[in-house]
Amino acid sequence: MKFEIYRSGDSLLSLQWRWRLVAANGEVVADSAEGYVSKFDCEYSIGLVRSTSQSTPIVDVSG
Structure with missing residues (x-):
């Protein structure tokens, strides 16, 4: 697996890192x-x- 970093947005003013x-x-x-x-x-x-x-808990919040 790998993480990819990229920029998204419609214009230079709205570009954000994701x-x-x-x-x-x-x-x-x-x-x-x-x-x-x-x-x-x-x-x-x-x-x-x-x-x-692996020690991070999994919490069922479905009710």
Whole structure:
């Protein structure tokens, strides 16, 4: 798997940094829920995702 960082938006004023996690088969398995103004903030968000581990709890909020 790999993280890809890219910019999206309609104009230079609206360009935002985003990330997506891509599996070996090319399928996107996760993406940033929001855009980031700076590349640093986007990379920081990737770091937060990467820091999760098997000890991260799974919580069923379906009721």
